[in-house]
Amino acid sequence: MRKQIAAANWKMNLTLQQAEQLTHELLASKRNLGANQLVVFGVPFPYLLPIKNTLQGNGNMYVAAQNCSDKKSGAYTGETSAEMLKSIGLKYVIIGHSERREYFNEDNATLAVKVDLALANDLQPIFCCGEPLSVREAETQNSYVEKQLNESLFHLSADQARYFVVAYEPIWAIGTGRTASSDQAQEMHAHIRSVFASKYGEDVANTISILYGGSVKAANAKEIFGQPDVDGGLVGGASLVADEFASIINSLK
Numbered sequence: 649m650r651k652q653i654a655a656a657n658w659k660m661n662l663t664l665q666q667a668e669q670l671t672h673e674l675l676a677s678k679r680n681l682g683a684n685q686l687v688v689f690g691v692p693f694p695y696l697l698p699i700k701n702t703l704q705g706n707g708n709m710y711v712a713a714q715n716c717s718d719k720k721s722g723a724y725t726g727e728t729s730a731e732m733l734k735s736i737g738l739k740y741v742i743i744g745h746s747e748r749r750e751y752f753n754e755d756n757a758t759l760a761v762k763v764d765l766a767l768a769n770d771l772q773p774i775f776c777c778g779e780p781l782s783v784r785e786a787e788t789q790n791s792y793v794e795k796q797l798n799e800s801l802f803h804l805s806a807d808q809a810r811y812f813v814v815a816y817e818p819i820w821a822i823g824t825g826r827t828a829s830s831d832q833a834q835e836m837h838a839h840i841r842s843v844f845a846s847k848y849g850e851d852v853a854n855t856i857s858i859l860y861g862g863s864v865k866a867a868n869a870k871e872i873f874g875q876p877d878v879d880g881g882l883v884g885g886a887s888l889v890a891d892e893f894a895s896i897i898n899s900l901k
């Protein structure tokens with residue numbers, strides 16, 4: 649069975665003390681994870697090691713960086729390389745979040761470079777894609793997302809593609825309280841999987857975990873995660889509340 653993943657995206661929130669407290673509360677309230685279930689915390693850079701240490705000894709729980717540089721190393725003040733993330737023992741990095749695309753001008757070509765650097769450093773990308781409202785209203789979301797995958801991922805080999813985690817995050821649903829319906833999520837996830845299947849074959853497509861993101865909360869997680877092609881979620885706001893996120897974890901298939 650594909651990995652089912654509850655991924656938190658803390659974005660630029662919380663002090664270290666608040667982050668530690670949230671993690672402790674969550675550890676106290678979550679149930680044990682099954683062998684195919686993972687929890688990944690996308691935390692700000694300064695908290696990667698402390699939260700990684702707090703999670704130590706809890707099976708199937710990892711930290712992820714929220715971004716990495718598109719440069720290998722060198723005179724790029726303020727940047728953090730994939731190699732640095734590897735050197736602190738990370739396994740995951742979020743790449744291509746819509747906020748990075750929108751506020752930091754990350755285009756599909758730049759993201760392809762980041763994906764390459766992540767894979768070269770044994771980091772598994774959680775690659776975000778998803779359409780803005782205008783595209784959804786024009787009903788061209790399938791080709792929009794397909795282009796994002798094509799331009800950032802499809803230069804890779806089938807063996808590399810096996811390591812993908814894709815997060816489908818319709819921009820109109822992020823932080824808005826407006827969630828895609830479970831039917832809309834399933835429809836797009838099935839489309840993404842079929843695009844992977846045409847490029848890499850059914851076998852590879854069926855190993856790729858596709859997460860849904862966009863106003864997931866305790867109240868809607870079970871229904872969304874219950875869709876056949878939805879393998880968990882990438883969760884922003886609700887991941888900052890221990891009880892909410894614990895319940896979302898407990899909603900994984």
Ligand code: PEP
Nearest residue numbers: 822823861862863884885
């Ligand atoms: C996100 O930031 O990836 C996200 C999905 O946010 P929210 O859950 O708050 O909509």
